[in-house]
Amino acid sequence: MAAIFQGVGAAAALPSSPSYSFDSNKSVFSPRRSFSVRKGASFAVVRSDGTVNLNPKDRRAQLLISNAVATKADSAAASSSSKPGHELLLFEALLEGLEEEMERDPHVCVMGEDVGHYGGSYKVTKGLAKKFGDLRVLDTPIAENSFTGMGIGAAMTGLRPVVEGMNMGFLLLAFNQISNNCGMLHYTSGGQFTIPIVIRGPGGVGRQLGAEHSQRLESYFQSIPGIQMVACSTPYNAKGLMKAAIRSENPVILFEHVLLYNLKERIPDEDYICNLEEAEMVRPGEHVTILTYSRMRYHVMQAAKTLVNKGYDPEVIDIRSLKPFDLFTIGNSVKKTHRVLIVEECMRTGGIGASLTAAITENFNDYLDAPIMCLSSQDVPTPYAGTLEEVTVVQPAQIVTAVEQLCQ
Amino acid sequence: MATAFSAAKFTAQPFPLNPASTTSHDSSIVFAKPTSLFLGSTRKLRLTSYSKFNLSRRSGTVDAVSDVVKQKKSKSSPSLLITKEEGLELYEDLVLGRAFEDMCAQMYYRGKMFGFVHLYNGQEAVSTGFIKLLKQQDSVVSTYRDHVHALSKGVPARAVMSELFGKTTGCCRGQGGSMHMFSREHNVLGGFAFIGEGIPVATGAAFTSKYKREVLKEADCDHVTLAFFGDGTCNNGQFFECLNMAALWKLPIVFVVENNLWAIGMSHLRATSDPHIYKKGPAFGMPGIHVDGMDVLKVREVAKEAIGRARRGEGPTLVECETYRFRGHSLADPDELRDPAEKAHYAARDPITALKKYLIENSLASEAELKTIEKKIDEVVEDAVEFADESPVPARSQLLENVFADPKGFGIGPDGRYRCEDPKFTEGTAHV
Numbered sequence: 001m002a003a004i005f006q007g008v009g010a011a012a013a014l015p016s017s018p019s020y021s022f023d024s025n026k027s028v029f030s031p032r033r034s035f036s037v038r039k040g041a042s043f044a045v046v047r048s049d050g051t052v053n054l055n056p057k058d059r060r061a062q063l064l065i066s067n068a069v070a071t072k073a074d075s076a077a078a079s080s081s082s083k084p085g086h087e088l089l090l091f092e093a094l095l096e097g098l099e100e101e102m103e104r105d106p107h108v109c110v111m112g113e114d115v116g117h118y119g120g121s122y123k124v125t126k127g128l129a130k131k132f133g134d135l136r137v138l139d140t141p142i143a144e145n146s147f148t149g150m151g152i153g154a155a156m157t158g159l160r161p162v163v164e165g166m167n168m169g170f171l172l173l174a175f176n177q178i179s180n181n182c183g184m185l186h187y188t189s190g191g192q193f194t195i196p197i198v199i200r201g202p203g204g205v206g207r208q209l210g211a212e213h214s215q216r217l218e219s220y221f222q223s224i225p226g227i228q229m230v231a232c233s234t235p236y237n238a239k240g241l242m243k244a245a246i247r248s249e250n251p252v253i254l255f256e257h258v259l260l261y262n263l264k265e266r267i268p269d270e271d272y273i274c275n276l277e278e279a280e281m282v283r284p285g286e287h288v289t290i291l292t293y294s295r296m297r298y299h300v301m302q303a304a305k306t307l308v309n310k311g312y313d314p315e316v317i318d319i320r321s322l323k324p325f326d327l328f329t330i331g332n333s334v335k336k337t338h339r340v341l342i343v344e345e346c347m348r349t350g351g352i353g354a355s356l357t358a359a360i361t362e363n364f365n366d367y368l369d370a371p372i373m374c375l376s377s378q379d380v381p382t383p384y385a386g387t388l389e390e391v392t393v394v395q396p397a398q399i400v401t402a403v404e405q406l407c408q
Numbered sequence: 409m410a411t412a413f414s415a416a417k418f419t420a421q422p423f424p425l426n427p428a429s430t431t432s433h434d435s436s437i438v439f440a441k442p443t444s445l446f447l448g449s450t451r452k453l454r455l456t457s458y459s460k461f462n463l464s465r466r467s468g469t470v471d472a473v474s475d476v477v478k479q480k481k482s483k484s485s486p487s488l489l490i491t492k493e494e495g496l497e498l499y500e501d502l503v504l505g506r507a508f509e510d511m512c513a514q515m516y517y518r519g520k521m522f523g524f525v526h527l528y529n530g531q532e533a534v535s536t537g538f539i540k541l542l543k544q545q546d547s548v549v550s551t552y553r554d555h556v557h558a559l560s561k562g563v564p565a566r567a568v569m570s571e572l573f574g575k576t577t578g579c580c581r582g583q584g585g586s587m588h589m590f591s592r593e594h595n596v597l598g599g600f601a602f603i604g605e606g607i608p609v610a611t612g613a614a615f616t617s618k619y620k621r622e623v624l625k626e627a628d629c630d631h632v633t634l635a636f637f638g639d640g641t642c643n644n645g646q647f648f649e650c651l652n653m654a655a656l657w658k659l660p661i662v663f664v665v666e667n668n669l670w671a672i673g674m675s676h677l678r679a680t681s682d683p684h685i686y687k688k689g690p691a692f693g694m695p696g697i698h699v700d701g702m703d704v705l706k707v708r709e710v711a712k713e714a715i716g717r718a719r720r721g722e723g724p725t726l727v728e729c730e731t732y733r734f735r736g737h738s739l740a741d742p743d744e745l746r747d748p749a750e751k752a753h754y755a756a757r758d759p760i761t762a763l764k765k766y767l768i769e770n771s772l773a774s775e776a777e778l779k780t781i782e783k784k785i786d787e788v789v790e791d792a793v794e795f796a797d798e799s800p801v802p803a804r805s806q807l808l809e810n811v812f813a814d815p816k817g818f819g820i821g822p823d824g825r826y827r828c829e830d831p832k833f834t835e836g837t838a839h840v
């Protein structure tokens with residue numbers, strides 16, 4: 001399925017490599033909010049598997065795949081490519097998922113800064129306040145710790161809140177509530193209270209947003225017992241994960257990425273969810289397993305095209321579930337390829353990649369032909385300067401080099 | 409009819425501050441002498457006779473309590489504040505709180521319970537005064553000093569004691585401990601170890617109540633939430649953030665400050681620029697009330713108003729209860745900093761003695777009846793200890809059972825099955 005990158009935010013997801021005709025000079029990047037689509041921007045059609053179709057009418061033999069999750073629970077959705085479906089952008093997919101769940105269950109409510117009248121700083125809650133009212137889509141004052149705690153109290157007493165952090169980084173202020181209460185209260189109450197809360201928001205390195213708006217909190221939260229973490233990367237899994245997270249009885253943190261909100265995809269019309277604990281097979285292969293999530297998926301798929309041209313056959317898995325890891329999908333892949341490369345946007349120290357490396361080594365050490373390689377962001381506060389920011393995160397060229405090294 | 413508790417007319421000498429002035433007006437600011445080494449609030453803390461109280465009556469501000477009490481009494485002629493049944497109920501609850509906590513201390517020193525145990529001796533009037541007015545569906549949120557709140561709300565003494573002993577029959581299956589008392593049945597939402605972190609949870613429970621009424625259209629939902637916390641918490645951001653949100657949305661919550669003047673070893677005056685906590689209510693648009701927290705009847709009168717306000721949808725109230733803990737901060741606290749004179753002063757205002765006096769003087773109960781209650785409570789507490797002693801400790805298999813409400817959260821194992829599908833999983837023999 002093709003994903004058409006529009007507007008300013010999505011443009012940054014593509015590397016400015018000269019081999020593509022996408023002309024980054026023509027686009028002007030807006031400083032912060034990238035949700036507005038800029039008319040007349042030049043665009044290329046990038047398939048969500050990363051292959052770029054520069055001439056959309058030219059149907060080359062493409063290697064890959066539908067976005068179907070290659071696991072049993074979603075096999076019904078695997079045939080989504082044959083159903084008509086409808087096209088939308090990732091933030092609209094999140095909105096659609098949220099709206100459908102709010103219609104389905106009146107206990108589902110939204111809390112956060114500017115989620116109501118403003119429609120959400122990335123428009124994920126656009127129109128909901130008008131439809132459901134100010135109490136169901138609650139505009140909170142700027143008090144993350146307290147309104148997250150309020151969400152937890154509401155969840156304990158019967159509601160199903162979706163708490164939005166305007167930027168994931170702001171949830172650092174809510175760490176007290178997330179760690180102490182969100183994760184722990186089910187346990188310390190002996191199972192008496194459930195906390196079916198969803199905490200979501202955009203994170204990740206954007207486009208020169210500065211250090212504090214470019215944080216990756218998945219590594220900070222991963223040790224908290226009692227929570228689940230998922231990261232969405234396509235409109236399909238964004239909607240699916242949003243719905244699954246809302247329906248789950250566990251507290252779930254849903255990580256979105258600032259630069260992925262304008263991804264376009266055709267998704268099914270019918271109701272579907274994406275399993276919270278499962279990984280997504282993006283591209284089956286034979287030579288090496290590349291594990292990734294969120295925005296780095298696109299860098300990986302970009303690199304995959306180069307790799308394929310060079311004769312490699314990478315298997316790309318979007319792990320999606322950051323906690324717990326889907327060791328079945330990952331394990332099967334390791335058993336097949338015997339080489340693992342992890343590509344993440346987290347920082348090196350104590351990141352998701354570090355945990356994943358440990359988990360794979362513990363479980364599948366016998367199947368590995370080479371040490372696991374992990375490409376992560378540099379352990380630096382994300383600089384403002386564009387050139388420096390670019391080298392802070394992993395770029396496709398690095399991925400290609402790593403695979404070549406791994407497959408020697 | 410005289411009240412048993414005369415308005416405490418004592419000079420405002422917060423210990424160990426500033427012996428300099430003995431003026432009886434609280435609102436005058438006394439400036440510390442230049443040579444004073446004291447770092448803290450220069451305002452006098454404890455109030456003098458309440459009728460001299462001169463708080464400006466801004467909209468919604470309620471101030472002196474004994475005014476309320478006096479008004480009530482002058483309305484109808486010699487009417488008492490409580491009936492006999494109410495009096496006995498209150499007395500029983502006070503005694504239960506005291507006896508239970510005393511037994512906790514004994515059991516702790518005998519090695520039956522461990523960790524941080526924070527006892528409530530001396531503060532019983534606040535718990536009894538407020539919680540006995542609640543319905544079962546109302547919620548209570550507390551701090552680590554939560555045994556008595558749980559008991560007042562109706563959690564059986566057996567369940568609380570078992571929890572303290574770490575047994576599987578405890579109200580939280582032994583997983584919470586002293587600082588985390590929860591009860592779904594009685595709507596006790598904890599039990600929090602970090603101060604201030606329970607207040608947003610209470611705000612959330614109040615939000616649910618409002619949501620049920622206005623969104624889910626359960627028109628008769630008027631559940632109220634009480635949030636209990638101490639003076640130290642009132643300098644914490646979450647306190648202020650929740651005062652704002654509660655007032656903003658008119659949530660049915662009452663913020664009850666148990667001001668016992670000390671946060672472990674930190675005197676309230678050394679930590680707070682303006683030690684009059686009740687004044688912080690009107691700053692956010694809600695009434696702020698100060699009440700003598702050693703007097704269960706006064707607390708109850710204030711609680712009636714505050715809870716009534718919340719039930720009627722008029723919004724939150726901040727109630728500051730002047731109270732005192734007879735024991736140290738926790739059983740590990742040597743309690744060396746507090747002035748013995750201060751302790752003696754409050755010991756003389758023991759809420760149980762005071763209520764007993766009131767009941768007897770007003771012929772609501774006889775000595776014998778009260779003794780019967782005390783004996784009954786002794787038996788309840790002994791029975792609780794026996795029950796806890798005999799209860800089993802949690803089995804190894806209990807370790808992983810309540811980590812997730814949906815145990816699929818443990819993920820999918822290498823064999824493709826959910827880990828929780830493995831029957832050995834919760835026994836902890838399966839690899840996590």
